[in-house]
Structure formats: structure tokens, C-alpha cells
Amino acid sequence: MTVVMTTPSVRDLDRLAGVLSSWQVDAGPLHLHPGDLGWHSSRGAVQTAASLRVWSRAGRILAIGLLDGPDGLLRMALDPHLRDEDALCRQLAADVTDPVRGVLEEGDAVVEARGAERFSQLLSEEGWQPDEPWTPLHRDVSGGVDDERVRGAGVRIEIIDASRVDPWVSVHWSAFKGTPFGDEERRALRERWLTMAGGPFYHRARSLAAFDSDDHAVAVTTVWLAGPGRPGLVEPMGVHRDHRGRGYGAAISVAAAAALREMGSSSVAVCAESSNAAAVATYVAAGFTAREPVVDLRRACQGRG
Known part of the structure; x- marks a missing residue:
């Protein structure tokens, strides 16, 4: 056929x-x-x-x-x-x-x-x-998730909904853009998050933010369920540029694993650029195991390097 x-x-x-x-x-x-x-x-x-x-x-x-x-x-x-x-x-x-x-x-x-x-x-x-190359990382959560990394980092984890989206988008912008975050950028990213949360897939998801002892949002993530007994996905995870190097990335990644276990996942998966050693190290510190790097395939336009 x-x-x-x-x-x-x-x-x-x-x-x-x-x-x-x-x-x-x-x-x-x-x-x-x-x-x-x-x-x-x-x-x-x-x-x-x-x-x-x-x-x-x-x-x-x-x-x-x-x-x-x-x-x-x-x-x-x-x-x-x-x-x-x-x-x-x-x-x-x-x-x-x-x-x-x-x-x-x-x-x-x-x-x-x-x-x-x-x-x-x-x-x-x-x-x-x-x-x-990219490095796939995997964490089995079938036996539970120890939250020592979260406690050790001194943060509290909150589930983010539409009424609390501003801290989430601020950290995400800092983590992935790093340019000044003006009102226009804030409105646009906020609308995108709300669109996602109101869309056809978000019943499979949960957004989290980590707050430090001064109530600053320092790290964020969204996790996605594939169904009971299947691997969930971390997409995305980021740490505010002003708060890096303090274990917050590992803490929010452990919280992501705990959330997915609670939602019914058997394991948690994420993929990081192999060249981003800090990202790979963060996930390993959160209990993920790095698997063999994988490569995508590129077709270069003729005449270009």
C-alpha cells in the first residue's frame, strides 16, 4: 500500500x-x-x-x-x-x-x-x-525521587499557572535570551506561555519555578507527560543569569523529575548540546545518566560552508 x-x-x-x-x-x-x-x-x-x-x-x-x-x-x-x-x-x-x-x-x-x-x-x-552532537540524558524515577538537591539549594518549588506566569517568563528570558527584558518582550512571551497553557497539549504538562530565600525566581522548567509508565520530557529548563553557579539548575531538574513521577512517568528524558558542558553537568548532578551522543544530519546549501 x-x-x-x-x-x-x-x-x-x-x-x-x-x-x-x-x-x-x-x-x-x-x-x-x-x-x-x-x-x-x-x-x-x-x-x-x-x-x-x-x-x-x-x-x-x-x-x-x-x-x-x-x-x-x-x-x-x-x-x-x-x-x-x-x-x-x-x-x-x-x-x-x-x-x-x-x-x-x-x-x-x-x-x-x-x-x-x-x-x-x-x-x-x-x-x-x-x-x-547532542547528549541524551535519562533518569529513572520508578523508585522515587530524593529531593536532597532541592533542599540543599535552599529553594522552594512552585507550580506556575496563569496568575503566576510573570516570574516564569522573566527567568526564561534571562536564561535563553539574556538581552534587556522590556515591557514589549514581557507581553509577547507572556502571551506565548498563555497560548501554550490554553492549547491542546498542556493537560500533559506542568510548569515549575524555583524561588530562593529572598523570594527571587531563580530557575524554571516545564515538564511533559507521555503517559503512565512512559518517559516524560523536560522542555525547557533554564536558570536566571544572575543566579547561576549555585545549584539551582540541578534543584529544578530534580523537581522536574519528582513532578513527572507524580504525574505517572516511569523516567525523565532531556537532550543537551554536547558542547554545552555546563548543561550536561547540571543534569548529571540532578541524577540523570548521559547516554552516547547522537548527531542530526545537515544539508548545506551548495556553495556554502
Whole structure:
């Protein structure tokens, strides 16, 4: 039967999140997770649906891809039972490689397809090259989560809702932007968080903030459930630039693990750029185990380095 690629509608998003959830396993690769869709949904459900590509055959979903941002990044997950099927992987490679097919435009592009070895091999044969390495990290929470790191850092952890979003967005901006945080930037980021929290995935999520003894918000995270007995995702986690080096990143990561255990997760997963040694060390300090680095595949525009 023919493999068909489609762009879903908003009404399909809940089903797609459910399919992605069923593909998450503790020992499996850290591929596209329903939490990735959740974090992306801060752009709105309509845009999130428009950014997705779904491959199916006879009504069965075989692969899902998320066009994540304006820089030609396609993040993918394949049905674990069909990950090495040659016909499927050849179809995926053809659709991703040919701009006419409506996945990636011409020019620079990156495909993240962790665990999909046959698909990655086919892209390599088409001239795609290894990109920068990433380090997957994993923490088993089935036996409980010791909150010693949280207590040792001297912080309290709060669940963030719409009435308490300002501290969360302030820390996030500092952690990932680091530029002056004016009223316009605050309003925009606040609206994005509220859009995410009111979207189709947030019933699977929880946002947390760590406050120090002076009541300053110092670290934040959002965690995403894939379902009972499956690995949850930390996306994102950040520490305010004025409060780094004090163990707050490890503390909020332990709190993230505890929250996901409470929500029913069997383990917690996150992926950090291998070049970001501080991020990897923070998660290791929070009880995560670093796995073998993985690389995405990059297609460089002809004539460019």
C-alpha cells in the first residue's frame, strides 16, 4: 500500500500526541516527543498543525515530523515497529530531500531522526553530513525521587499557572535570551506561555519555578507527560543569569523529575548540546545518566560552508 504524507488539522493534534506518546519507551531513542509539540504550541494550535507532517498507510500513522522554527529543522519520530522498513524509509528520504514535496525548502536544513538508522543512512547517501552532537540524558524515577538537591539549594518549588506566569517568563528570558527584558518582550512571551497553557497539549504538562530565600525566581522548567509508565520530557529548563553557579539548575531538574513521577512517568528524558558542558553537568548532578551522543544530519546549501 502507498505511504501518504499529509499536513494535519487542529482537530488531529490530540490523536497525534497520543500516537507519539505510544512511541516513547524508556530504553528507546529520545526522538520527537508529545512535549515537543506542546512547547511548539506556544505559537498557537493552527501554526503547530501547519508545522507538522504525517506519513501514514491505510490509516496507520508511520512517522511524524515537526518543522521547528525558521531555520529548516525537521524533528522526527518513526513507529518503532517500522523504523527499519526500507520502503517507508525510502519514501521519507524522498519526501524530505525533494523541496517540491512540501517538507523542507531548498537550502540549508537539518533533520533530527534519532534511532531511525535506515532513514539516516539514506540521507547520508544523498550527501547529508553529521551535524553537531547532542547528549541524551535519562533518569529513572520508578523508585522515587530524593529531593536532597532541592533542599540543599535552599529553594522552594512552585507550580506556575496563569496568575503566576510573570516570574516564569522573566527567568526564561534571562536564561535563553539574556538581552534587556522590556515591557514589549514581557507581553509577547507572556502571551506565548498563555497560548501554550490554553492549547491542546498542556493537560500533559506542568510548569515549575524555583524561588530562593529572598523570594527571587531563580530557575524554571516545564515538564511533559507521555503517559503512565512512559518517559516524560523536560522542555525547557533554564536558570536566571544572575543566579547561576549555585545549584539551582540541578534543584529544578530534580523537581522536574519528582513532578513527572507524580504525574505517572516511569523516567525523565532531556537532550543537551554536547558542547554545552555546563548543561550536561547540571543534569548529571540532578541524577540523570548521559547516554552516547547522537548527531542530526545537515544539508548545506551548495556553495556554502
